[in-house]
Amino acid sequence: MSNKAAAEKILEGIGGASNVKFMTFCATRLRFELNDGSIVNxxxxxxxxxxxxxVPQSGDRYQIVIGGAVGNIYNAIKALPSMSDGAESAAEDNASASNDELKSSLRSSGVRGKVQWIDAFFEYLSDSFRPILGVLLGASLIIALAAVLDALHLVDFRGEKSAGWVFVDTMWHTVFYFLPIMIAYNASKKLNVDPWLGAAIMGALMTPEFQKLATMASTTSTVDPELGITTKVADIFGFAMQWNDYSGQVFVPLIMVAVLALVYRFLQKIFPENVHMVFVPFFSLAIMIPLTAFLIGPLGVWIGIDLGNGLAWLNNNAPFVFALLIPMLYPFLVPLGLHWPLNALMLMNIQTLGYDFIQGPMGVWNFACFGATAGVLLISLREKDKTMRQTASGALAAGLFGGISEPSLYGIHLRFKRVYSRMLPGCFAGGLVIAILGSQYQGVKTTAFAFTSLLTIPVFNPMWVYAVAIAVAFIVPMLLIFFMDYRTEEEKAATKK
Known part of the structure; x- marks a missing residue:
């Protein structure tokens, strides 16, 4: 089906253009706010x-899982003549990003949602990262390409790199170096603050002038003999300011924007609307840049380092437990959006430790997820189930080559009761492989943030341990589902109607 034909069918299924109040999309899903959600077919x-x-949502909101082609389908729907006549299409920052009905039911069971601010916190994290998943994926594939060349000894990266390969490094390093600015921009949009203001405040701490403070004669340096960490303190008009390199930081922009939102709204209240454009940005910059440099920045760095060190301690002292804990937790964290803090820690670990140890065990969960989808695909081929075959093949492609689990989760796994009971043994088996084979290496590590797909296997070390672990994690649920099915008898009967 062409994108235009699919767009027409989707629009018809949700009740027509006149039923669409707002429309937007995320990494894999179309998101609708409808006038009447009850008429959706x-x-x-x-x-x-x-x-x-x-995925029906609370109220009149609705999500449709598309996968990697979601942007094209979104544009095709927007281009339909009926949309320009009968519906208003809103920009993403004006659209609701509330969770689906499934998440709501899980929250109401006591996992999440009873405390509103906790719910809002995880939505804040999610929406601060979600828009940049594409560039993170693109950067991770560039890193993977370089890792493949190095692993095959086609290019030697262990010595000094040539100018050409230094230039290639800029292609992926731009994403991680300027990550704090990107996060600040998205977080500001989420909290209805001028996003360029949040980006400018974070960018101030990454300018050449701020970097120069580290080498000035008035800046003092002290070395912690136990941790080996050098602390630099700059003299700013007689006040001591701890200097940090904020490139790649995650927690600093998240905390900064949360405080900025309070300052921003206060300034909007005390100044007349006709001078907002001048004085609200001016005082926001004048207040938040020093506050971030002196207080929020060091605090965010400290939080990230301590959380990373805590997990590193567990990985170093109880690697067997750690290797099993991460893949067994992720299947329950991802549907609830509770995995975002761990994703943030991965980035923080690379920035502070020079490597990350969470992504390896996390890859085990991902491939167990994709293995379950492969099992569903095999059954759909056996039963000549065209609809499920298309769903599973698209989800499997998104997973194996993009490392994206959402199409599998929302398109298949969370719709059928027995999938998780087949998938969790794969998570356990893959984690057990890392726990045993990786014990002498203190687990599986990587120096790059990478989506765990087939294309990024070379970025993990030791690569052979990781490859065996994800292969086991993939095969176990695939075979369990193929021989034991993923549906109850009632679900089987429903699919045959």
């Missing part, structure tokens, strides 16, 4: 080949 939507799954 879920069966018709599920029958569309491009649709991997439908």
């Amino acid at each position: 879920k069966e018709a939507l599920d029958a569309i080949p491009e649709v991997m799954g439908c």
Whole structure:
């Protein structure tokens, strides 16, 4: 089906253009706010080949899982003549990013949602990272390419790199170096603050002038004999300021924007609207840049280092437990959005320790997830189930080559009761492989933030341990599902109707 035809079918399934109040999309899903959610034809939507799954939300919100082609389908829907006549299409920053009905039911069971501010906190983390997943994925593939060349000894990166390969490094390093600015921009949008203001405040701590403070004669340096960490303190008009390199930082922009939102709203209240454009940005910069440099920045760095050191201690002192804990937890964290703090820690570990040790065990969960999808695909081929075959093949491609689990989770796994009981043994088996084979290496590590896909296997060390672990994690749920099915008898009967 062409994108235009799919767009027409999707629009018809949700009740037509007149039923669309707002529309946007994220990494894999179309997000709708409808005038009347009760008239959506879920069966018709599920029958569309491009649709991997439908997720009704609370109120009149609706999500449709598409996968990697979501941007093209979104543009095709926007381009339909009926949309320009009967519906208002809102920009992403004006659209709701509330969780789906499944997440709401899980929260109400006591995992999340009873305390509103906790719920909002995880949404804040999620929406601060989600828009940059594409560039993170692109950068991780460039890193993977370099790792493959190095592993095959086609290019030697262990010595001094040539100018050409230094230039290639800029292609991926730009994402991680300026990551704090990107996060500050997204976080500001989430909290309805001028996003360029958040980006400018974070960018001030990454300018050449701020970097110069580290080498000035008035700046003192002290070395912690136990940790081997050098602390630099700059003299700013007689006040001591701890200097840090904020490139690649994650927690600093998140904390800074949360404080900025309070300052921003206060300034909007005390100044007349006709002078907001001048005085609100001016005082926001004048207040928040010093506050971030003197207090929020060092605090964010300290939080990231301590959290990373805590998990590093567990990995070093109880690697067996750690290797099993991460892949067994992720299947429950990801559907609830609770995995974002761990993702932030991965980036922080690379910045502070020079490597990360969470992504290896996390890859075990991902491949167990993809293995379960492969099992579903095999059954759909055996039963000649065209709809499930299309859903599973699209989700499997997104997983194996992009490291994206959402199409598998929302399109298949969370819709059928027995999938998790087949997938968790794969998580355990893969984690056990890392626990045993990786014990002499203190686990599987990587020096780059990489989406755990087939293309990024070379960035992990030792690569052979990681490859064996994810292979086991993939094969176990695939075989369990193929021979034991993923559906209850009631679910089987429903699919045959």
